[in-house]
Amino acid sequence: MKKNHLTIGLAICLFLLSIWSLFLGVMDISIAGLLSGNLEELEILLISRLPRLLAILCTGVGMSVAGLIMQQLCMNKFVSPTTGATISSAQLGILLALLFMPSSTIWTRAIFAFVTATLGTWIFVFFIQRIHYKDVVMVPLVGIMFGNVIGGITNYLAYKYEMTQALSSWLVGHFSIVLRGRYEIVFLVVPLVILAFIFANHFNIVGMGKDFSSNLGVNHNLILFFGLTIAAMITASIVVVVGSISYIGLIVPNIVALFKGDRIKGTLLDTALFGAVFVLICDMIGRQIIAPYELPIELIVGVLGSILFVILLLYRLKNGRKSVKPKELFKKRNIKNGYLN
Amino acid sequence: MLIHNLKKSYNSKTVVDSVSLEIPKGCVLSMIGPNGAGKSTVLNLISRLIARDAGDITFKGKDISSWKNKELAKHLAILTQSNNVQMKLTIRELVAFGRFPYSGSQLTAEDNQKIDEAIAYMELTDLSDRFIDELSGGQRQRAYIAMVIAQDTEYILLDEPTNNLDIYHSSNMMKIIRRLCDDLGKTVVLVLHEINYAAFYSDYICAFVNGQVAKFGTVSEVMTKETLSEIYNVDFEIQEIEGKPLSIYY
Numbered sequence: 001m002k003k004n005h006l007t008i009g010l011a012i013c014l015f016l017l018s019i020w021s022l023f024l025g026v027m028d029i030s031i032a033g034l035l036s037g038n039l040e041e042l043e044i045l046l047i048s049r050l051p052r053l054l055a056i057l058c059t060g061v062g063m064s065v066a067g068l069i070m071q072q073l074c075m076n077k078f079v080s081p082t083t084g085a086t087i088s089s090a091q092l093g094i095l096l097a098l099l100f101m102p103s104s105t106i107w108t109r110a111i112f113a114f115v116t117a118t119l120g121t122w123i124f125v126f127f128i129q130r131i132h133y134k135d136v137v138m139v140p141l142v143g144i145m146f147g148n149v150i151g152g153i154t155n156y157l158a159y160k161y162e163m164t165q166a167l168s169s170w171l172v173g174h175f176s177i178v179l180r181g182r183y184e185i186v187f188l189v190v191p192l193v194i195l196a197f198i199f200a201n202h203f204n205i206v207g208m209g210k211d212f213s214s215n216l217g218v219n220h221n222l223i224l225f226f227g228l229t230i231a232a233m234i235t236a237s238i239v240v241v242v243g244s245i246s247y248i249g250l251i252v253p254n255i256v257a258l259f260k261g262d263r264i265k266g267t268l269l270d271t272a273l274f275g276a277v278f279v280l281i282c283d284m285i286g287r288q289i290i291a292p293y294e295l296p297i298e299l300i301v302g303v304l305g306s307i308l309f310v311i312l313l314l315y316r317l318k319n320g321r322k323s324v325k326p327k328e329l330f331k332k333r334n335i336k337n338g339y340l341n
Numbered sequence: 342m343l344i345h346n347l348k349k350s351y352n353s354k355t356v357v358d359s360v361s362l363e364i365p366k367g368c369v370l371s372m373i374g375p376n377g378a379g380k381s382t383v384l385n386l387i388s389r390l391i392a393r394d395a396g397d398i399t400f401k402g403k404d405i406s407s408w409k410n411k412e413l414a415k416h417l418a419i420l421t422q423s424n425n426v427q428m429k430l431t432i433r434e435l436v437a438f439g440r441f442p443y444s445g446s447q448l449t450a451e452d453n454q455k456i457d458e459a460i461a462y463m464e465l466t467d468l469s470d471r472f473i474d475e476l477s478g479g480q481r482q483r484a485y486i487a488m489v490i491a492q493d494t495e496y497i498l499l500d501e502p503t504n505n506l507d508i509y510h511s512s513n514m515m516k517i518i519r520r521l522c523d524d525l526g527k528t529v530v531l532v533l534h535e536i537n538y539a540a541f542y543s544d545y546i547c548a549f550v551n552g553q554v555a556k557f558g559t560v561s562e563v564m565t566k567e568t569l570s571e572i573y574n575v576d577f578e579i580q581e582i583e584g585k586p587l588s589i590y591y
Contacts, residue, residue, distance in 0.1 A: 075427075201446040205438060208428060211421040214390050216441045216492070217414030261429040261472060265446070 010273035017280050022049050024287060047180045055178040055186050055241060056283050057276045062189035062238050064275025065196055066231040067249025072207035072264060073227045074125060078140035080249035081235040085147035089120025090239040092154045094170050098163055106240060110185050113236035120150060121232040122225060173243035174296035175283055188237040192230050200264035203227050245298055247305040248275055347396035349382055356382050358552040369522045369529045371539035374549035375573055380532045381500050388419035388498050414442035418489045419498040432484045433469040436460055439491030459491035479510035486517060497521060499531040515542040537587050540564050548572050561586055
């Protein structure tokens with residue numbers, strides 16, 4: 001019963017915040033104005049505010065679900081689209097699209113990003129499967145290094161072909177360019193998340209290890225790479241529209257897992273809702289702090305996310321093992337106990 | 342289950358060499374032998390967790406590799422040591438995975454009943470909402486066995502089920518294994534290091550040395566001074582306690 005309270009609470013919270021965010025911005029929109037048929041206000045709502053809200057929701061849901069899937073499949077709580085080279089691969093894909101097809105539409109860029117993000121993630125996982133140091137900290141470190149190598153290549157190419165300006169909008173995530181007609185690709189997140197929900201148990205089983213999956217008749221590698229592909233495609237469709245948004249895929253699934261455990265079927269909805277609420281709050285803060293200008297979401301997410309993570313750690317330290325175990329968090333830090341398998 | 346001429350090598354090092362064996366139905370078979378004798382590898386081969394290099398494994402009249410994954414999972418279960426115990430799943434959620442080969446993600450009423458029965462059988466009902474990462478080693482091992490029971494297979498293969506357990510929990514585990522065979526009619530094949538557990542709780546023992554079967558037979562056939570001394574290169578004395586041969590080594 002208690003479990004449902006969290007979900008319902010998050011849903012209500014998300015709904016109220018969504019409504020509020022629609023009326024937040026440089027141009028004033030009021031319910032009264034909309035009802036009295038003020039076309040100008042309606043236009044702003046439909047062209048700018050609503051697309052922005054939908055993009056934010058898709059980003060929050062998508063990034064946290066992608067992180068959840070990657071963490072489960074890699075059996076490591078510190079793997080996410082950021083620490084698994086997915087985001088940087090997607091950026092490289094966008095750059096390649098800009099280079100080879102300068103007149104490319106957002107759809108062409110998205111296809112490039114899908115391919116590179118998927119390949120980058122596969123290579124990363126293929127690599128960590130081969131290395132013997134399956135230390136919990138080692139795996140995300142390898143991912144960060146690999147991501148930086150790809151980021152380096154992207155930067156090099158961008159400088160060489162004088163594309164830095166064009167690329168910058170994909171390097172730091174922000175929602176200010178989200179307008180009707182050039183963000184719809186982010187809706188791909190919805191079917192992909194539904195797909196992830198359908199295969200939730202498969203991902204859980206794969207996350208328990210290769211032997212465990214074989215015992216239950218699940219094709220380990222097939223599901224592993226299928227799941228990674230879903231996560232990579234979710235990430236890519238977000239990066240193409242809003243740019244890189246780090247940390248959400250890392251923090252959100254970890255916080256939800258602390259309260260609700262690791263059964264994906266049970267946590268996916270909460271993870272998605274919490275991710276959406278989190279991004280929405282960050283976006284609203286970013287719009288308010290230096291209004292009428294706005295701070296990129298990436299900045300707010302980074303600051304707020306790390307604070308949240310530290311609070312969580314401290315709270316767990318103080319409250320001991322009740323209901324939520326800090327043990328798990330510390331296990332990851334303890335190299336001795338840190339080996340997977 | 343029939344095993345014929347099984348071979349496996351890693352980088353030109355042969356770990357399993359010409360192993361032929363018939364696993365009798367409805368009994369407990371223990372595989373013993375020194376470290377690196379290939380016991381676990383054989384167990385992994387017959388459950389096809391790893392691929393064999395040569396030989397035949399016939400399971401219910403059909404070669405094991407021609408079985409469909411899901412179908413095989415309804416007849417043969419294997420539990421190895423390499424489970425991810427950091428996962429925060431409750432016991433019930435873990436045991437529910439045992440029904441995966443039958444119903445996929447949608448559990449039926451029958452599945453739920455089987456899950457409850459398995460949990461009750463392993464005396465975990467009170468703990469069923471606890472996360473497996475907070476359990477003691479013995480409880481966790483019992484949770485995994487409960488999952489295998491829920492999987493409802495005829496054959497159960499266990500790789501060192503008493504590993505890392507103290508004497509109390511180990512002997513408990515062995516009693517459970519015995520009951521799996523006697524009460525539920527399952528065929529249990531397990532790898533053991535502790536010879537006396539093998540002698541006391543199993544029907545057959547298969548001793549491995551250097552990747553080959555050194556001796557296969559009933560407990561009393563294998564548990565002789567000469568055989569054991571030869572296998573382990575240690576002096577043995579055999580004494581009979583409660584009608585079972587137990588070994589003393591030093």
